[in-house]
Amino acid sequence: METLMWAYLLLVLYPVEVSTFNYGKERDNQHNWTVCGDNLCKCNEINQAFCLNQGHKLNYIPRFERNITYLNFTGNYLPHIDNHTFTNITNFKLNYLHLQTNSIRNCTRNAFNGLTFLRTLSIRNSTISKTGLMQCLSGVTKDLQTLDLSYIHYYSPLNLDLDESMNNSKIKTLYIRNIDMTKYNHSKLSTLKHLQSITILKSYIKTVTFDYSSSLRTLNFSYNKLSEFPKFCVHENAYFTNLEELRLDHNNIPSVHPEQLACMKSLATFSINNNLIFYIENNTFSNLPNLNVVSIVYNSKGMCLDEFAFNSSSLKKLYIYDDDLYFDKDHKCNSLDAFKYCSQLEILRVSSNHFEFTTNPMFDELFSNLVNVKSLSLTRCRLTFLPSFIPKYLYKLEKLWLHNNNIKDIPEGYFNNFNHLQNIQLNSNKITTVKQITFSLQCLQQLKYIDLSGNPFSCSCELLWFINCLKTSSISNVFFHFPTEYICDSPPPFKGKQLVQVRLSERTCAITKQVRVIIISTSAGILLLLLTISAVYRYRWNLRYILYMARFQHIRHQRLLNGGGDYKYDVYLSSSDTDFDDVIYDVLVPRLEENMGLRLYIPQRDGQGNKIDQIISNMDASRKVILFLSDKYVEDGYCEFEASVAYNKYINEKRDLMIVVVLRELGALNVTKTIHKILSVDKYIKWGWDDESVELFWLKITAAINNMDDLIP
Numbered sequence: 001m002e003t004l005m006w007a008y009l010l011l012v013l014y015p016v017e018v019s020t021f022n023y024g025k026e027r028d029n030q031h032n033w034t035v036c037g038d039n040l041c042k043c044n045e046i047n048q049a050f051c052l053n054q055g056h057k058l059n060y061i062p063r064f065e066r067n068i069t070y071l072n073f074t075g076n077y078l079p080h081i082d083n084h085t086f087t088n089i090t091n092f093k094l095n096y097l098h099l100q101t102n103s104i105r106n107c108t109r110n111a112f113n114g115l116t117f118l119r120t121l122s123i124r125n126s127t128i129s130k131t132g133l134m135q136c137l138s139g140v141t142k143d144l145q146t147l148d149l150s151y152i153h154y155y156s157p158l159n160l161d162l163d164e165s166m167n168n169s170k171i172k173t174l175y176i177r178n179i180d181m182t183k184y185n186h187s188k189l190s191t192l193k194h195l196q197s198i199t200i201l202k203s204y205i206k207t208v209t210f211d212y213s214s215s216l217r218t219l220n221f222s223y224n225k226l227s228e229f230p231k232f233c234v235h236e237n238a239y240f241t242n243l244e245e246l247r248l249d250h251n252n253i254p255s256v257h258p259e260q261l262a263c264m265k266s267l268a269t270f271s272i273n274n275n276l277i278f279y280i281e282n283n284t285f286s287n288l289p290n291l292n293v294v295s296i297v298y299n300s301k302g303m304c305l306d307e308f309a310f311n312s313s314s315l316k317k318l319y320i321y322d323d324d325l326y327f328d329k330d331h332k333c334n335s336l337d338a339f340k341y342c343s344q345l346e347i348l349r350v351s352s353n354h355f356e357f358t359t360n361p362m363f364d365e366l367f368s369n370l371v372n373v374k375s376l377s378l379t380r381c382r383l384t385f386l387p388s389f390i391p392k393y394l395y396k397l398e399k400l401w402l403h404n405n406n407i408k409d410i411p412e413g414y415f416n417n418f419n420h421l422q423n424i425q426l427n428s429n430k431i432t433t434v435k436q437i438t439f440s441l442q443c444l445q446q447l448k449y450i451d452l453s454g455n456p457f458s459c460s461c462e463l464l465w466f467i468n469c470l471k472t473s474s475i476s477n478v479f480f481h482f483p484t485e486y487i488c489d490s491p492p493p494f495k496g497k498q499l500v501q502v503r504l505s506e507r508t509c510a511i512t513k514q515v516r517v518i519i520i521s522t523s524a525g526i527l528l529l530l531l532t533i534s535a536v537y538r539y540r541w542n543l544r545y546i547l548y549m550a551r552f553q554h555i556r557h558q559r560l561l562n563g564g565g566d567y568k569y570d571v572y573l574s575s576s577d578t579d580f581d582d583v584i585y586d587v588l589v590p591r592l593e594e595n596m597g598l599r600l601y602i603p604q605r606d607g608q609g610n611k612i613d614q615i616i617s618n619m620d621a622s623r624k625v626i627l628f629l630s631d632k633y634v635e636d637g638y639c640e641f642e643a644s645v646a647y648n649k650y651i652n653e654k655r656d657l658m659i660v661v662v663l664r665e666l667g668a669l670n671v672t673k674t675i676h677k678i679l680s681v682d683k684y685i686k687w688g689w690d691d692e693s694v695e696l697f698w699l700k701i702t703a704a705i706n707n708m709d710d711l712i713p
Contacts, residue, residue: 304333456489461509
């Protein structure tokens, strides 16, 4: 139990070094821990010693019985480090020393002279003075490989100058974190000819000055205050000719231009995450022949991509997620040709951008040339469908992440043509049904991992195959989060239940299917019948008119051949019953018949038998038609039919046969399509109720009736 407690303390108290320098060997709980170091420390069989959190109780480096090579001295008390501090371990081949939170305040120049085998030195959480720090480092062996200086607090920025204190050291890795520096001058490290990796994090660096170095391979200035892209090129030559990895994450850099990168021909990894980058220009990376990885994530809102922005013949991994990118017709700043010339790409992460309005043709234009992609992530992109470019072009795909979108269904056979696909994440979408035609058996057997959890499954008979499939252990093993997160969302009796708890059978579903077919067929028949009846009723006048017009077409044709004469009536008078009794019968009819000697056909007086027959036959036997329009006229179905017949005669016979009289102004809602057409093609006459208006009315109507120029078509 005591051994387990020590292992747990190691995990809690020493998390940072593992991620930084891979000092994880001490975490192996399989080691046998024993008390050592004057009974104040713990050791294991691989010569590792841990002296942790003894405070003032441990104010010296204790004695050890065996030759330790690794010492973690954390949370103790070493305010003064001098030539005698490490006497008890001088004869050991100590190659790793970690000094953290030991209240170090000063250090003599030759304090580390005796540790000739030391290769990694870590000083953390210290209040040591600048002078004391430099004196400490001056005594470190020339063969030191890695130096870690972190969480050392000064009242003024540190001027990092290792040329004097570590002149001609063979150090390869320099790691600095949380030390206020403000300025970085690489010339102060010029004597470190073997330096390959520099990492300076959270040190408030605002300006940098570089000097030439052929040994540097990795440079990491993340989490600082850089407000512009550092100057790596001078006259097209690189300060760091062999730099392979450059990380400038979490700064305030607004832009990066092609000419600022073009000189770094050895660059393989470039990361500029979480800056203020707003634009990636055309061919930004095209002059970097060894570039393998580009990461530009968490940048400014609405970042734009120029055409051929990622043009690269070597690029294999591209990360541009969470950049608020829009790919649709309304956002022109992102070119659909941005990925056109990076055909060697194998990993693409474009998650948490905007694809909700991107169509399949646009997807094709964006990604159709990425035929070597093996891993694609389009998570949190507001997708409502599975893009067709994925099975069409990405035939080498191994991993597909589409979770947290709004995808509603999976097209038939969408995943059946992939020969290498092993990982699918479609969890947290809006998929309700998974059918047998969705996944082939070969596809399911090929997959190592598939996640469909968190979808609102509709546990009906359409899902029966999937439910039965999940109950098969050989297949269910590949479904991640099964069975706890595969939950029914509908119908109500199954809502909230796990899919495996739903009881459906083939027989029940077969009966249900037959009933459903009968109901659908019957409903469709009834609906069609209702639509037919509705259409016949709505257009009954038009249908009647067509039928009767066919019967009288021959008679009309003969009349036109004989010169257009031989009419039985001079005028067909069309009015509503209300208007006829009120004005027309008492005032207009006597004058038209007695004074003007016209032969009138008046449906209210002369009509008999089938009204439709009478309307068509008598209107066809009349030279003129007078339409007395009013709101009552429009509301009368037979009057509207008479108006329709008159208008069609006007169109078909091509003669001016209508005389339109507006008895009263029509309400806006009563101007039907037929009335509107009639008023548009004919100059109507208004009826007046005073003597002057009545006299003007009779002058106009007499002229219209006596006009004989309309007899010949």
